[in-house]
Amino acid sequence: MSLYDSTTLAGSSSGSSASSASKPVEIDGLLAGAGYKVRSSDLRHVAQRIERLETAMVNSPAELSQLASSDTVHYNPSNIASWVDSLLTESPKNEEMPEFMQIEFQIEDNDMEPEADRPEEAQLFLMHGGLGLTEPPKNEDWENAKEIYLVDNELSVLPENPRLVDLKRLFLNDCHRFMRLSPKVGELKQLEVLDLEGTEIMDLPQEIEKLTNVTCLEVSFYGYTNDGSQRVVQSNAVVPCGVISALSQLEELNIDVDPDDERWDACVEAIVNERNIPSLLHFRFTVGRHVKRIISRVPLDVEFELEQWERCLKYINGVGVPREIQNILQHATAFFLDRHATAKKLSNFGVQNMEKLKCLVLGECNEVQMIIDKEDDCNEIVSKSSSTEKIVLESLEYLYVYYMKSLRSIWEGSVQKNSLFLLKSLTLRTCPQLTTIFTQGLLANLCNLEELKVEDCPSIYSIVSCKISAELKTSDLLLNLKKISLHYMHGLVSISGGLHIAPKLEWLSFYNCPNLKNPLIDEVSTQDLKKIKGERSWWEALEWSNGCPGYLDEIFVPINI
Numbered sequence: 001m002s003l004y005d006s007t008t009l010a011g012s013s014s015g016s017s018a019s020s021a022s023k024p025v026e027i028d029g030l031l032a033g034a035g036y037k038v039r040s041s042d043l044r045h046v047a048q049r050i051e052r053l054e055t056a057m058v059n060s061p062a063e064l065s066q067l068a069s070s071d072t073v074h075y076n077p078s079n080i081a082s083w084v085d086s087l088l089t090e091s092p093k094n095e096e097m098p099e100f101m102q103i104e105f106q107i108e109d110n111d112m113e114p115e116a117d118r119p120e121e122a123q124l125f126l127m128h129g130g131l132g133l134t135e136p137p138k139n140e141d142w143e144n145a146k147e148i149y150l151v152d153n154e155l156s157v158l159p160e161n162p163r164l165v166d167l168k169r170l171f172l173n174d175c176h177r178f179m180r181l182s183p184k185v186g187e188l189k190q191l192e193v194l195d196l197e198g199t200e201i202m203d204l205p206q207e208i209e210k211l212t213n214v215t216c217l218e219v220s221f222y223g224y225t226n227d228g229s230q231r232v233v234q235s236n237a238v239v240p241c242g243v244i245s246a247l248s249q250l251e252e253l254n255i256d257v258d259p260d261d262e263r264w265d266a267c268v269e270a271i272v273n274e275r276n277i278p279s280l281l282h283f284r285f286t287v288g289r290h291v292k293r294i295i296s297r298v299p300l301d302v303e304f305e306l307e308q309w310e311r312c313l314k315y316i317n318g319v320g321v322p323r324e325i326q327n328i329l330q331h332a333t334a335f336f337l338d339r340h341a342t343a344k345k346l347s348n349f350g351v352q353n354m355e356k357l358k359c360l361v362l363g364e365c366n367e368v369q370m371i372i373d374k375e376d377d378c379n380e381i382v383s384k385s386s387s388t389e390k391i392v393l394e395s396l397e398y399l400y401v402y403y404m405k406s407l408r409s410i411w412e413g414s415v416q417k418n419s420l421f422l423l424k425s426l427t428l429r430t431c432p433q434l435t436t437i438f439t440q441g442l443l444a445n446l447c448n449l450e451e452l453k454v455e456d457c458p459s460i461y462s463i464v465s466c467k468i469s470a471e472l473k474t475s476d477l478l479l480n481l482k483k484i485s486l487h488y489m490h491g492l493v494s495i496s497g498g499l500h501i502a503p504k505l506e507w508l509s510f511y512n513c514p515n516l517k518n519p520l521i522d523e524v525s526t527q528d529l530k531k532i533k534g535e536r537s538w539w540e541a542l543e544w545s546n547g548c549p550g551y552l553d554e555i556f557v558p559i560n561i
Helices: 025-033 040-059 061-068 080-089 099-108 183-187 206-210 262-266 268-272 300-307 323-329 440-445 536-541 550-555
Strands: 125-127 147-149 169-171 193-201 216-221 252-257 282-287 311-316 334-338 359-363 370-373 398-402 409-412 425-429 451-455 483-487 507-511 531-534 556-558
Touching: 183 206, 300 311, 300 359, 300 398, 311 323, 409 440, 531 536, 531 550, 536 556, 550 556
Parallel strands: 125 147, 147 169, 169 193, 193 216, 216 252, 252 282, 282 311, 311 334, 334 359, 359 398, 370 409, 398 425, 425 451, 451 483, 483 507, 507 531, 531 556
Antiparallel strands: none
16 A cells, blocks of 8 residues: 655646636646646645746746756756746846836745845755766765755665755655665754655665654655565565654655555554644555556546545555555545456445545446445445435545446446535546446436536447436436536437436537437527537537527537547
């Protein structure tokens, strides 16, 4: 089992400003070129600095374009906020800048000291990321540093006795040859951030417990080589007993462990049941080597969605349902289940363990036939303490399912009232045997669903594939559904089987649905519809009884591929 944080800046947190969310393409290019990684708790500050960088680029694009190709980009600092600041401080002096730029410096970032007041700044940051270093920098280069970035290098060791009395942040992520952390690390009394994610270290030294100022700890353990042979290890536990509980200021904990390393079993339960760190807000659990995969089928926006949640469990290449996984799942707000070998339904993990889940991503679990099975005795849908039925996935807001070759349906059996009631986004991709999406019970519950995406599910002939009672036919269904995308649906003959749905629908997208020929206004509301996307040939072939209404022609946008 493991904790892993692989945040990518595909967007910004809900707290970012509007201008940050709509930053120009040039900003994305600069940031993507940096190979950055951002802590989820830092996203708000990053967004503010990106906004300043946007202003700088508008007023001085030539100078900042030159900076983008300089060594600053190749330093690849993990703290992107500092990197953006470095772009701004290395831009032309204030007297050479337009007046508007000077105003932005004063208004947008009042806590940033002028360059003249920071003569020793260069000495406070040691940045040598992505340079292929095999030896650490000289001892004298370390002495005054407060932040050290040595990411993506070939380092295997650090200086045995570095004089780093003021060091607050140490980033060694993606140094794949780095295998051992010296016990001397316990002398870094001021250290606040220690990032060892993507390294190959065997275990943490007991001396880590002395780092009582640490707020963020990220570490990857790999006890096995690619050929399966175990390396020489120094301890029978990857995390010594009591180390985590000693870090009283810890806010963010991310650990990545090879599931074949049995030493993890010796410490996982103690870590999961840790109750002595009230400051701990964020954790990432990944089980498996998802990060080592050459090709990932998980889109970047889905990866980013997972990273927005404070407590994320990732279970990769699993077999069975270990008790430790169930224990962690009880605390998780996001769950990523990828390439599980034996599970036939999500409810095998126990729906009673998923009460806090808000985000669920399932992929390439070839044996899974349904998400929830009402008749599954082991999922304890019926409460032991009450005769009333238990609400299932009551907190879930985001559900993304992809490449599930045996999936037949989302739900089997009766649906408890208010189950999936908070679901806002549902995506189903490449599920060749999926025939059922919405049953009558689900339709009645999904009052908050806002977006539905179904792609490459050729066995579906309608998103509503069940008999609907007369009472339900006269009710408004999917009240808040605003976006529907149906792509590569060769079997689709109807959107909702003649049932009128989505009174607030704003956006429709169709592609490669050759058998969908019924008029749209028979099934969905067009009162608030703002855009319909699809092939021109498909649109013109729709069988309207009285011709296509002119107002629909006006909002139709042809897809040209």
